[in-house]
Amino acid sequence: MRTFKNEEDSSERSDTSYEEPxxxxxxxxxxxxxxxxxxxxxQFYLRLAEQVGGPVLECMCGTGRSLIPLVEEGYEVWxxxxxxxxxxxxxxxxxxxxxxxxxxxxVHHADMRTFQCPRRYRLIVxxxxxxxxxxxxxxxxxxxxxxxxHLEDGGRFVMSVFNPRLDRPEELVRHRGTKTMLNGEIVxxxxxxxxxxxxxxxxxxxxxDISRQDRxxxxxxxxxxxxxxxxxxxxxxxxxxxxxxxxTYGDWNFSPFNKNSDMMVFVAKRSP
Ligand SMILES: C[S@@+](CC[C@H](N)C(=O)[O-])C[C@H]1O[C@@H](n2cnc3c(N)ncnc32)[C@H](O)[C@@H]1O
Numbered sequence: 001m002r003t004f005k006n007e008e009d010s011s012e013r014s015d016t017s018y019e020e021p022x023x024x025x026x027x028x029x030x031x032x033x034x035x036x037x038x039x040x041x042x043q044f045y046l047r048l049a050e051q052v053g054g055p056v057l058e059c060m061c062g063t064g065r066s067l068i069p070l071v072e073e074g075y076e077v078w079x080x081x082x083x084x085x086x087x088x089x090x091x092x093x094x095x096x097x098x099x100x101x102x103x104x105x106x107v108h109h110a111d112m113r114t115f116q117c118p119r120r121y122r123l124i125v126x127x128x129x130x131x132x133x134x135x136x137x138x139x140x141x142x143x144x145x146x147x148x149x150h151l152e153d154g155g156r157f158v159m160s161v162f163n164p165r166l167d168r169p170e171e172l173v174r175h176r177g178t179k180t181m182l183n184g185e186i187v188x189x190x191x192x193x194x195x196x197x198x199x200x201x202x203x204x205x206x207x208x209d210i211s212r213q214d215r216x217x218x219x220x221x222x223x224x225x226x227x228x229x230x231x232x233x234x235x236x237x238x239x240x241x242x243x244x245x246x247x248t249y250g251d252w253n254f255s256p257f258n259k260n261s262d263m264m265v266f267v268a269k270r271s272p
Contacts, residue, residue, distance in 0.1 A: 023206075023224040024062070028085035030187055030208065032063050033179045038128075040252035041160060042066040044265070045125050049075055052156050057121040059112055059147070060130035064090035071105045072097075080108035080115050113142040122155040129161050132226035135201065137237075144241035148270055157243055157268045163250070163261050164228040170194050173207070186211050201227050231257065231264055243268040 024031070045066050049056055054075035061067045061079030063086050070077045071094075081087050087109055094102055108115070112126075112134060124147055134140045147157055176189040190207040203225045211217040229237075235245045245268045250261025257264055 022083060022085075023222050024083040025085045026220065026222040027206065027208065028063070028083060028089060030179075030181070030189075031086065032065070032089065033181055033187070034177075034189065035065060036179075038065070041127055042069050044252045044254075045070060045123075045127070045158065046073055048125075048156060048158060048267070049073070049123050052154070053122045055119070055121050056123045056125065057117065057150060059115070059124065059126045059143075060133070061090065061107070062086040062128075062130075064093060064107075066125065066127050067105065067107075068093060068097075071101055074104070076104045076106075078106040078108070078117055078121070080110040080117075082109070082111050084109060113139045113146070115146060117150055120150055120152045120155070122152050124151055124155070124157045126157075126159040129226065131159055132161055132228060133224075135225065135227045140237060141241055144238060144243060148242035151243075151270050153270060155269065156246075157270075158265065159234075159268075160263055160265045161229060161234070163257075163259075163264050164230065166195055166197065168193060168195075184212050199227075200229070201225050234264065234266060238266065238268055239271070242271045244271045 042065065045056075046069065049070060054077070056070050056075050056077045058067045058070070058077060058079040061081050062083070064079065067077050067079045067090065079090070087107060090107060094105060108117070110116075112131075126147075131140070131143070134143055151157055171192050171194055173190050173192045176191050178186060178188040180186050188209045190209070192205045192207075194203050195201070196203070203223060206222045208220045208222070209217055210220065231248065235248075238245055245266050247267045248257040249255060249265040249267070250257035250263060252265070255261075
């Protein structure tokens, strides 16, 4: 597995669009156990890779939740993320894999708005709401133009984000589940959400209670803000950045998107 840093890497410079300490540095440790059951989206990306082929680029790849199965399936996969903590977990998992699997993976530390890879891809994916971390229009545009430049003609770009439902109760603390870590820690996640509709942002507060038989319970808190997006807005944004939306699905079974769908899975190509 190759790991390197983008020369243009700007993820460590100060950036006013990131207002809180990085969620993934604080909670990266719990990410994999938390999302261990989330596999449907990865199956979807594997299906698309089967149709269009590799190489694949996963933007904002985190701990490799989708990247690793794609590499294991035989594709050459590149990935990047701005969180060292998430990438460290990815590389730690891959270190135990066969040399030929590792050889197909290239992992960078880079920012979505400025990443540069020395090639183009048949498939580029931005899974699991990651794009919504870009809070400003300028950053969204820079990211999507960058994607268009890295996409092969005939290749596909896939981005999944949730379909915003603003009727959710605000500031209500909800228990989101309890998981047991390999080291015996029992981790309970509670979440409260607020909306800033004029700025199309939602701020989520996490309260994570961690207990273990031989220790007192402790609470870790983290907070992050994302910018939710409406269907038409995404289509127009992509168009303005050189990407044409071909299909939008509302789930991982390729059902067409409708206004009641929980999510929006955009499949696009480079504009001619
Ligand atoms: C919801 S996680 C998704 C991780 C992985 N793609 C998955 O599906 O499990 C969002 C990821 O986006 C990364 N991220 C946030 N802003 C970023 C940026 N500007 N450039 C690159 N990565 C970013 C975070 O570090 C985090 O790993």
